[in-house]
Amino acid sequence: MTDTITDDPASATVVHPTVTVGQYLATRLVQLGADHVFGLPGDFNLSLLDQMTTVDGFTWVGSTNELNAAYAADGYARLKRGIGALVTTFGVGEMSAINGVAGSFSEDVPVVQITGMPSTVARAAGAHLHHTLIDGDYEHFVRAYREVTASATIVRAQSATRDIDSALMTALRESKPVYLAIPTDVAVAPVHAANLRTPLVGATSDAGELARFREGLRAVVTPSERVTLLVGPQVHRTSLEPVIRDIADHDGVYVASQNMAKAVLDESHPASLGTYMGAFTRIDEAREAVDGAELLVLAGTVMSDFLTGFFTQAFDEDAAIELGLTSARIADTTYYGVRLSDSLRALHEVLGESHRPAVTPVGHPPVLVADPPAPDAELDQDFFWDSIQGWLQPDTTVIADAGTSFYGALDLLLPDGCALLGQPVWSAIGYTVPATLGAAVADPSKRCVLFVGDGAAQLTIQELATILHRGYTPIVFLLNNGGYTVERMIQSPAAVYQDITPWDWTLIPAAFGARDLAVTVSASTQAELAEALALAHATTERAVFIEVHLPERSSPRLLTILAAAAAAQNAKH
Structure with a gap:
């Protein structure tokens, strides 16, 4: 043979x-x-x-x-x-x-x-x-x-x-x-x-429909002085971040992202509006740039509750240009068979055919850096995330589980080259520990930084054994607040079902036969957190596992708002 x-x-x-x-x-x-x-x-x-x-x-x-x-x-x-x-x-x-x-x-x-x-x-x-x-x-x-x-x-x-x-x-x-x-x-x-x-290749757009779409796009884009993109997760799925960067470099273009596409464009870019979540958008000017856009383009978006701030978006979806995975729409005309990769490239080309004034950069939230740690002062969510903001490095894969972890991470201004991996639509707690394995295998050039709550970790922490024994060196922040904090905030905070059994988390790597593959430390005070962060920076050849003790009812800013909205929604039914 x-x-x-x-x-x-x-x-x-x-x-x-x-x-x-x-x-x-x-x-x-x-x-x-x-x-x-x-x-x-x-x-x-x-x-x-x-x-x-x-x-x-x-x-x-x-x-x-x-x-x-x-x-x-x-x-x-x-x-x-x-x-x-x-x-x-x-x-x-x-x-x-x-x-x-x-x-x-x-x-x-x-x-x-x-x-x-x-x-x-x-x-x-x-x-x-x-x-x-x-x-x-x-x-x-x-x-x-x-x-x-x-x-x-x-x-x-x-x-x-x-x-x-x-x-x-x-x-x-x-x-x-x-x-x-x-x-x-x-x-x-x-x-x-x-x-x-002959290796398989992805589907291509219908040439005739794509040509019709490009002409329709030209008719609405050319007279517009400002074009605002709201970018969703489907752009990530189709590897189109470079096209978004090209589009953002045109004058007159703003780019906002949904939370599942955070940092699809580096958040330091002049065109970046940061993360848009309807009424929960952190900067009013950024929200107004989307809701009041002269011409709004929805690129690969998903209009679900957690991605829209419980449907508090104020723009008219029907009036926007919509670029989906397999079709595109301008007003009441749908162009079937036009794929997202081609519709975005068509937008880039059409934007380059005309001139518009440069954008005025929209202010980002102030980059909050934690105050110097006070001796013996207990940690809370605010101090923790402010500390992470000043500690996080560029070109990092940030992975955050549903709940306090994800919504704390969403308020970070991510350094250039970072990506945020989370699961806000399905929101299955425990997703991120094995997802960290997948992320490390897929791109070992970037160090993974995982934020996961104690309740979530109890579902899937055993996959940390695979991560460590395969030689990956993530930094893991185990946020220990003694139970299901997000559920406590929504309803019945003192209910017995909100509690979980306590584990000795710092012994987990040793129990997995990986004592020499990971450095473990526990932080209950501001000073201990500062020491743990310094240790994590200095430790590159081994994984770092940091148990962070936080108050049971302490919550990041955004999660507090979302939990209140969820509680109000539950009360209606």
């Missing part, structure tokens, strides 16, 4: 005349940049994994449970600006992962959930196997996944290459998760490898 090389000079993937289905799938993932795949073994996916791990460039990242694998694949996809993938076993494994995959669907992250299934013969016979519901129906779980993915397919040997390519193209095209179930016999079935000579 003679080996051949793919026609794509950027790819070094070796292609045989025939490969197994598992090898075909792994090769496609490597070609798409998803060369690290997360997951756990189980008896129904072992044959599949044996095939996938033979492919050059494929790296297996074992996770501590399937939910964490789904979160890690999600974080990986966000930082890679591409596809993430995980492998689970049938039933028990895939059901554990489904919450993470649902979050990826909610937040437009293209994750490939791959499940190893019982054999085609066993399925046809309705055999009462383990990991099934003992009713002979093998499609319960694929039906469940159809609710939280853009496509859900049980791969057949006869159409395996088409099934796999179609699913991956759907993930690329729609920026949504997809599901592939591969029976044990199908995983090892031989298939033709010819298709692998």
Whole structure:
């Protein structure tokens, strides 16, 4: 059997005349940049994994449970600006992962959930196997996944290459998760490898519709002296930050971001308006620049409650230009088949055809740096986040869990080159610990700084073991406030269900067999926090785990406002 090389000079993937289905799938993932795949073994996916791990460039990242694998694949996809993938076993494994995959669907992250299934013969016979519901129906779980993915397919040997390519193209095209179930016999079935000579590429815009859109855009942009962009998370998903920077460099352009796209443009840029959240926008001038925009462009936005300040935006969405993932709209005309990548580039081109006055930079919130620590003074949220503002370095991946962590981080003025990774739409607590693994794997050149609450960490902290033993060196701030602070703020603060069992957090790395891989410290006072931050700066070869003791009812500014709004909303029902 003679080996051949793919026609794509950027790819070094070796292609045989025939490969197994598992090898075909792994090769496609490597070609798409998803060369690290997360997951756990189980008896129904072992044959599949044996095939996938033979492919050059494929790296297996074992996770501590399937939910964490789904979160890690999600974080990986966000930082890679591409596809993430995980492998689970049938039933028990895939059901554990489904919450993470649902979050990826909610937040437009293209994750490939791959499940190893019982054999085609066993399925046809309705055999009462383990990991099934003992009713002979093998499609319960694929039906469940159809609710939280853009496509859900049980791969057949006869159409395996088409099934796999179609699913991956759907993930690329729609920026949504997809599901592939591969029976044990199908995983090892031989298939033709010819298709692998041509790597998959994303969908392209309809040329005619794009030309019509460009003309419509020219008609409204050319006479406008001020153009304001509100940029949403779909720009991140499609790796279009460079285009946003090009657009921001035009005179007469302002750029605001939704909180899930914070720092899509460096917040020091003259055109930056910072983060827009409707009535909760921190700077009135920035809010007015969006709500009162002469011409507003919504670029890849998501109009959900937490991203709009509980729907307090004051602009007319129908009057705005809307650039979505797969279509664009100007007034009452929709241009179908115009993709976000092309509509943004068209906007950049049209802006360059006319001249407008330079923008006057909008003032940012004052960069608050904490006062010198007072001897024995207890910490609170304000002092903590003010201290982080002065400590945070450029080119950092900031990762913040739902609750006090995320909404504290949102008020930071991020240094240049930083990105904020969070999950404000799905808002699953515990997402960020395994997402930190995915982020570190995806971009090891940037140090991860993780902020996670004690309640959230109790769900997924075991993935810290994987992070440490793989040699990554994040700085982890464990915000210990003795329970579910955000829920206390919304309703019933003294209820027994708001409490969690206390853990000795600084012993966690040692319990994970990583005593020498991480420095641990606890901070209860302002002086101790200052010492911990200095230690974190000085420690680069090992991870740093800092337990920060905070009052039970202390809350960041933005979370206090949002919790009050959520409480008022709950009171209406």
